[in-house]
Amino acid sequence: MSPSPDPGPTAVPFPTPRPLPTGDGPLVIIAAGDYDGDGTSDIAIFRPENACWNIKGVTRAYFGSPGDQPVPGDYDGDDTTDIGIYRPTLGLWAVKNVTRLYFGAAADQPVPNDYNGDGICEPGIFRIQSGLWAVRDTTRTYFGQPDDRPVPRDYAGDGTAEIALYREKIGLWAIKDLSRFYFGTENDIPVPGDYDEFIGYEPAVFRSDSGLWAVRGITRLYFGGSRDYPVPADYDGDYLDDPGIFRDSSGLWAVSGLTRTYYGRSGDIPLAR
Numbered sequence: 001m002s003p004s005p006d007p008g009p010t011a012v013p014f015p016t017p018r019p020l021p022t023g024d025g026p027l028v029i030i031a032a033g034d035y036d037g038d039g040t041s042d043i044a045i046f047r048p049e050n051a052c053w054n055i056k057g058v059t060r061a062y063f064g065s066p067g068d069q070p071v072p073g074d075y076d077g078d079d080t081t082d083i084g085i086y087r088p089t090l091g092l093w094a095v096k097n098v099t100r101l102y103f104g105a106a107a108d109q110p111v112p113n114d115y116n117g118d119g120i121c122e123p124g125i126f127r128i129q130s131g132l133w134a135v136r137d138t139t140r141t142y143f144g145q146p147d148d149r150p151v152p153r154d155y156a157g158d159g160t161a162e163i164a165l166y167r168e169k170i171g172l173w174a175i176k177d178l179s180r181f182y183f184g185t186e187n188d189i190p191v192p193g194d195y196d197e198f199i200g201y202e203p204a205v206f207r208s209d210s211g212l213w214a215v216r217g218i219t220r221l222y223f224g225g226s227r228d229y230p231v232p233a234d235y236d237g238d239y240l241d242d243p244g245i246f247r248d249s250s251g252l253w254a255v256s257g258l259t260r261t262y263y264g265r266s267g268d269i270p271l272a273r
Contacts, residue, residue: 033081034079035055035058036057036058040235042081043261046269054268055271063085065087068087069110071086076098086104091103091106103125104125107127113152115163122137131144131148133163143165151164153201155202157200164176164178168186171186184205187207189205189230190204191206191232194239202216202218208226210225213230228247231270231272231273243255246270248265248268253270
C-alpha cells in the first residue's frame with residue numbers, strides 16, 4: 001500500500017535545484033546518509049517534481065514541495081539521518097518529525113553539518129555573493145568569494161566540521177583556520193570523504209570527462225564518466241567512503257568494488273553520503 005502523501009509546508013514556485021556533475025551549478029550538500037541507523041549509507045533519491053523521498057529498503061515518503069532543496073542530516077542526535085528540506089524563497093528549514101525554523105534567504109546555499117561537535121547537524125548557509133557563512137546558534141563569519149563551492153567537512157578529525165571552500169577555476173582548497181592548497185583543475189567536482197584509515201576527511205575531486213577520482217595523497221582511480229553524479233559514501237559499514245556514481249539517465253547506482261543496482265530516474269537528486 002502506498003503511503004499517504006505528507007506535503008509538509010506549502011511552497012511558492014521556485015526553480016528546481018539540481019546537483020549538476022559539471023561546474024555549472026551548485027552541489028547539494030549532504031551532511032549524512034544513514035537513514036535507518038545501521039552504520040552504512042543508504043541509496044536514496046529526492047524527486048523534486050513531487051517532493052518524494054525514496055530510500056532503498058527503508059522508506060518512501062512525501063515531504064516538501066517543488067522548488068525545495070533536500071537537506072538530510074542528523075538533526076536530533078540519534079545517529080539516524082532525518083528527512084529535511086530548505087525552502088529558499090522563505091529561508092525555511094523543515095525537518096520531518098523534528099523541527100521547523102527560518103534561517104537564510106533566497107540566494108543562500110544551504111550547508112548543513114555538525115559545526116560545534118555536539119553530534120547534531122546544524123542548519124547553515126553560505127551566501128555566495130558576499131562569502132558569508134552563518135551557522136544557526138554557532139557562528140557567523142566571512143570566508144570565500146562568488147563562485148566558490150562550499151565543502152564543509154571534518155578535515156581535522158576532531159568531530160567538528162570546518163568551514164571550507166573549493167575554488168574550481170584554480171583548484172584551490174581553503175579550510176578555515178586549518179589549511180590552504182591547490183588540488184584539482186577547472187570543472188573538477190569536489191568529493192571530500194574519509195577514504196583511508198586515518199581520522200578526518202581527505203580532499204578529493206571527480207573529473208567527469210574521464211571518470212578520474214583523485215584523493216589527495218592517497219589514490220587515483222577511474223570510475224564513472226561524463227554526466228554521472230559522484231556519490232561517495234560508506235556503503236559497506238567499514239568506516240571508509242567508497243567511490244560511487246549515480247547515472248540519472250538510467251537510474252544506475254554503481255559503487256566501486258561493491259555493487260551495481262538501479263534506483264531512481266532522470267531528474268532525481270541522489271542523497272547518499
